[in-house]
Amino acid sequence: MVRNYSKRNSWVATVLAMAAGLMPPAWSQDGTTVQDEAQRARESQRLMREIEMLQRYQFGSHRGYWNALEAKLRDTKRRSRELGEDALVAVLTMTGTSLDASILACRGLRLVGRSNPDPDSFSSVELLVSLIRDPRLSAEACMALQQKESSKINPALRAALPLVENALKEDIIATLARRRDQEAVPVIESVAKGIDDVGVRFMAIRGLGQIGGEKAIEALVGFRLGDSYANAREHAVLSAAVRALKLSSNDEKTGRSTLRRLVQNSPLKPVRLGALYELAQHDVDQRAALCRQALSSGKGDLLEIVPQVFALLKTEDIRALYGSFFDGLSVEAQTLLVGLWPPDDRELDKMRALSVNPELDPALRRAAQRAVDRLEN
Amino acid sequence: MPLASWAQGETAANERIQVALIGLGSRGRTHLKALLERTDVRVVAIADVDEAHRRTALQLGEAAYGDTSGIKDYEDFRELIAAGGVDVVVIAVPNHWHALIAIACAEAGLDIYGETPLAHTIVEGRAICRAVKRYGRVWQTGNHLRSDPLFQRACGYVAGGNLGVVGSVEIGAYGGIVDLTGAMKERFTEDALGLNYDLWLGPAPWVPYHPGLVHGNWRWHQAFGGGQLMSWIGHYADIALWGLGLDQGGPLKVEASGEFANHLLYNVPVKYDVEAHFYNNLKMQISSSLAPGIRWHGDNGWIYVTEGQLLASSPDLLEVDDEDAWAVRRYSAHGHDHWQDFFNGVRTRLPTSAPCESAHRAATIGHLGMLALNAGRAIAWKPESETVFEDPNAAERLELGYRKPWLLTD
Numbered sequence: 181m182v183r184n185y186s187k188r189n190s191w192v193a194t195v196l197a198m199a200a201g202l203m204p205p206a207w208s209q210d211g212t213t214v215q216d217e218a219q220r221a222r223e224s225q226r227l228m229r230e231i232e233m234l235q236r237y238q239f240g241s242h243r244g245y246w247n248a249l250e251a252k253l254r255d256t257k258r259r260s261r262e263l264g265e266d267a268l269v270a271v272l273t274m275t276g277t278s279l280d281a282s283i284l285a286c287r288g289l290r291l292v293g294r295s296n297p298d299p300d301s302f303s304s305v306e307l308l309v310s311l312i313r314d315p316r317l318s319a320e321a322c323m324a325l326q327q328k329e330s331s332k333i334n335p336a337l338r339a340a341l342p343l344v345e346n347a348l349k350e351d352i353i354a355t356l357a358r359r360r361d362q363e364a365v366p367v368i369e370s371v372a373k374g375i376d377d378v379g380v381r382f383m384a385i386r387g388l389g390q391i392g393g394e395k396a397i398e399a400l401v402g403f404r405l406g407d408s409y410a411n412a413r414e415h416a417v418l419s420a421a422v423r424a425l426k427l428s429s430n431d432e433k434t435g436r437s438t439l440r441r442l443v444q445n446s447p448l449k450p451v452r453l454g455a456l457y458e459l460a461q462h463d464v465d466q467r468a469a470l471c472r473q474a475l476s477s478g479k480g481d482l483l484e485i486v487p488q489v490f491a492l493l494k495t496e497d498i499r500a501l502y503g504s505f506f507d508g509l510s511v512e513a514q515t516l517l518v519g520l521w522p523p524d525d526r527e528l529d530k531m532r533a534l535s536v537n538p539e540l541d542p543a544l545r546r547a548a549q550r551a552v553d554r555l556e557n
Numbered sequence: 558m559p560l561a562s563w564a565q566g567e568t569a570a571n572e573r574i575q576v577a578l579i580g581l582g583s584r585g586r587t588h589l590k591a592l593l594e595r596t597d598v599r600v601v602a603i604a605d606v607d608e609a610h611r612r613t614a615l616q617l618g619e620a621a622y623g624d625t626s627g628i629k630d631y632e633d634f635r636e637l638i639a640a641g642g643v644d645v646v647v648i649a650v651p652n653h654w655h656a657l658i659a660i661a662c663a664e665a666g667l668d669i670y671g672e673t674p675l676a677h678t679i680v681e682g683r684a685i686c687r688a689v690k691r692y693g694r695v696w697q698t699g700n701h702l703r704s705d706p707l708f709q710r711a712c713g714y715v716a717g718g719n720l721g722v723v724g725s726v727e728i729g730a731y732g733g734i735v736d737l738t739g740a741m742k743e744r745f746t747e748d749a750l751g752l753n754y755d756l757w758l759g760p761a762p763w764v765p766y767h768p769g770l771v772h773g774n775w776r777w778h779q780a781f782g783g784g785q786l787m788s789w790i791g792h793y794a795d796i797a798l799w800g801l802g803l804d805q806g807g808p809l810k811v812e813a814s815g816e817f818a819n820h821l822l823y824n825v826p827v828k829y830d831v832e833a834h835f836y837n838n839l840k841m842q843i844s845s846s847l848a849p850g851i852r853w854h855g856d857n858g859w860i861y862v863t864e865g866q867l868l869a870s871s872p873d874l875l876e877v878d879d880e881d882a883w884a885v886r887r888y889s890a891h892g893h894d895h896w897q898d899f900f901n902g903v904r905t906r907l908p909t910s911a912p913c914e915s916a917h918r919a920a921t922i923g924h925l926g927m928l929a930l931n932a933g934r935a936i937a938w939k940p941e942s943e944t945v946f947e948d949p950n951a952a953e954r955l956e957l958g959y960r961k962p963w964l965l966t967d
Contacts, residue, residue, distance in 0.1 A: 383962060488691075
């Protein structure tokens, strides 16, 4: 299979055209001299030999030609990188290429393919997109496409998802997730509900969490796939809600309300902690209140997130924690707050008093003494 | 684990921190031996994809705890996490696994001791830091140099101003490739002998099994590690940045030159010279041709530190007066027992001496160096947003694709 390379002005394009029988072996039409023609013929033959050696590669055999090609991909000269890309394209499109060589070519194309200034015109992106449905190379093509900028990629992935076998669906969902394609939410949701495949369902749940946003949250909340998916789903809802905070205002509103619900009701403690932290991270005005909520939480349920939220507070909010609010806290919460106390002499007398009060928990007294030592040293 | 003070002396059985180890290769076994000797923790579970590693680890546990060791062993770390009964996890696996395992442990509410470099890519490193913060976990990086008195003192002298303004810092690391297992010269084989190779590969791109690609020698293939540069960056660059107070920031430009392995199996740089440029014209050089260690250069001379040695261009640079003594005390505030510092953090929920963010910033310099070497050009970097400036092709290399069923969530 040979693509239309005629608009690319490169040696490889010419060589491929020769290989496909589309061009005669001489270039006498353009009036170049015999010497030039001879030199170009030698160059083309050398290039053909290189590509043949690249094509034959099997994992475990000598890597000389592939090492040389990878060096081209690293070259500071743009032209060298373009030739490298051309060689990779040639390897993938010419007949007789081994599977191992095709895999290496896809991996190489992940790193180049920018030599064309217009990513939506002909480029290696088109070639990689055509490999999404190839069971042998779909995974490699998907990996190569994950970071590329082109308007052709997401639609091709979405179109392929319902049609390919289950093993390939996971790769496509992963790629759509890494690309954070909002428009993929309905098709991922539909695929996950319609197929009883554990791998696809887990990838769909995690993928929707990665994409995030209001629609992804709704899709995840609506999943009733069984207990074995429950924990993954809860974490995915958290991720989707966090991502929603950065999208449209509707997404942001949904994200916030979802996080508040998770703080109150999630059956998973890490999710409750994470939701509180992300709310504090996002909502500057609520940070002090959220920190107090965590410090006052029943049985210290949310105490573990206090250091992270504390680090976000303004100085006056920190100071307020060590006043009368402090006196009403549990011993564990007080001990934690004393440990976090910044070296500030405003509460030094209070810390000294705590450190010598025999009625207090020994852990709290020791924490207060360490806080005093920190300031005095 | 409920918040508690750390006890003096013997710890009651019900106050011992329950520890699991994931990865029982050479480094993991070193950690296991150290933990089995402690009385304030109990090793309760291990996970490794190699049956031989698990067997050796269980034998060590039995020797330390007697017949009632009760250490559960798993091939798959996910089963270890799902089983519960663990407070902290020690992760000593190849670089390409650091992120997924760390994030899974953070999501499960476990505190983490993680080996350097923090992660295999910059994007993964940031994902780990995000997960650690989001779930309120305590993190200790396996950079024991932060607890070494010589390195603490060196950083204290630098931070205390003994050198004046520091204009440059040189880091000597190692080069080349070392056969850590004796398996380099073996042949490709399909028999991985008790190793679950597919799980060992995990998210990394598929390559056929070779005994010379696993167990220590994974370092020499870029799908799994970053050669000597990435093996040492998390130690020496971290200390260099720590002394300069830059362990929360990053460079503005990184250039590199070097040579890559031309080998059947391996493709990492074997010689390298990386230059990272920071604001205020500060330059950091990391080179395989310099003596291992860190040398800060300032207006008043230089200070050099390496394992077991602390030197300066003049003796007065290694003294502090009372006014600047705080600087040296600050760097030794966490003490000299790296494990104790971690377990103190687990009990008090307070930061450790080697937090996640610092590890990420140090590793980032190495990753940018690898990027400059692989891309063949200087990389302009924005540390605040952790993005490459005007070089989308280079930006694509900041993260790697994952094999299914693995997905990096960030």
